[in-house]
Amino acid sequence: MSDSAQIAPMHSGPATGAAALAPPPPAHPPAPRAPRARKPALRFLTLPGNVISLLVLVVPLLVALYMSFTDWSPTGGSLLEASFVGLENYAELLVYDTRFVEAVGRTLFLAVVCLSLEFTLGLGLAVIFLREFRGKSMLFSAFLTPMMILPVVVGYTFWMLFQSNGPVNQLLGALIGMQNVPEWFRSAPFAMLAVIVTEVWHWTPLFFLILLSGLNAVPENPVRAAMILGASPRQIFFRVVLPMLKPVIVVAFVIRGMEILKLFDEVFMLTRGGPGSSTETISLYIYKLAFNDFQLAYGAAGAFLVLIGTLIVINLMLLPVRDQLVKGKA
């Protein structure tokens, strides 16, 4: 076995203190029974963090949830005086608001396309990095650079690159002799392509990083065994290595999936959702609803629909590896 179990347990052995009075779960090896100091467990340590999360995350969430059932707007006085409209906002969003439904579809489309590309490119690079070559560590650092840069700057940089007389069009003209270079931000498909290129450039490094650490931790014995049994390198990769990588792959998709479903900064800088609303993501639409059109209650309802959807999607993705994340064993 490799010494580095890559997926860390989020649960770390039997607890000390009062919880230790209960018999330890049989699955765990018995904890070394060092003469334990009879001192009170420091449960209060988590208190500040919990209080802050409660005040700054849960309370606003509840306010937003209440607001989503009203017709409140900033000009209409206090939130408490706003009239209660029940599920009207939600019904409106799902049934009549094609812009919302389209933004949801577009965000999901972006998620599928970008994550597939990032996964494929990241895995390809990571496999090459299993070999030894000169300058490997420098190249490793270089490939990680994009993910360190702030999204707003990435968005701005690609906005410059895709200007009609910018370097991308110049290269298109010079390399493949394209005569009518595109106006990237005036055509819906090209604007979408610009968003995808930007996202993939920005976040392929994260897939590369996560997958490489997963590949490095694949134990040698099963691979050797398969080799002795005469499996081809391709078979070894797809039948032995990839299945062992599954938890790592799921973690990568979950982390990136959560972020791309909230995609805002890069698109804000690149296209502002344009032309028209052809590159509008869910976050961008909700932002415009709330802060350009001041339809705060309506925007909050949209946000809750997104939250529920995200919770379901992410939970389904986590399902196959959840036990592993909690107990730290395969």
Next chain:
Amino acid sequence: MGPKSLTLAQRLILLVALTVTMFPIFWIVMTALKPPTDWNAAPAVWLPSEPTLVNFATLFDPDAIKAYGLSGVSQPATPAILGSILASVSATALSIAIGLASAIGLSRYAKMTKWTPLMILSGRMFPPAAIAVPFVIMFSATRLIDTYAGLIAIYVAVTLPFSTWMLKSFVDDLPREIEQAAMLDGRSRLMAHVTVTIPLIKGGLFATTMFIFILNWSEFMFALVLSYSNISTIPVQLAKYVTATAGTLYGVQAALAVVAMIPLIVAGYAIQSHLARGMTFGAIKR
């Protein structure tokens, strides 16, 4: 999978990947060094005809660009740069302090359930555009809107899951016998943590601090909706420059972009072996 050397195709792939990775960074840095005549030239100018620092000077003194006959930016970026430093550094310090307490508490005194991973993640699932709405309302009522205190409070709350779980993964790596030995020496639990646990995770503490700083420094949307005139951060200022000047002051905007990314690249390289751990809430160790 023993080490093998690269095939020619693999060398080519690496070369292409390196070019694609580095080109946008090369372009933004070059643009920041270009004089105005090069900014939007057709065909595009790759290397500045006469490299200049005037774009950087314009960030601090909007009149500096007048030497080139342009009217310059509407406002200096100095307040935004100072604002970014103030908000990021304070929020990072608070997030680390609170996260460290939570990390030790969770690692040593709490029990996880199968729902724990989902609960950690759920805080990151809510679109910030939506959580920003109640913040605007609550902060307007408590006069926290357009103040650094308000912005810092949000940054702390938003980065707390990251700092807690990344630090927890470092505490989990320590055998608890070490602390128990210190307790047998007569120290209280708290003192055992202060004198034993924390010094032993110094490296992890540094990596987490840098990681949280990267998150805070990068944050855009909350700063965008919670700042009117009293506060500003670099991302907000960059967005304002692009809107206000209809994007024509490329060089100055690029200079601000470069100023924004330098600290992050330094911090990122310093902790690159821990980036995966930070991004995955400690689920992947390296």
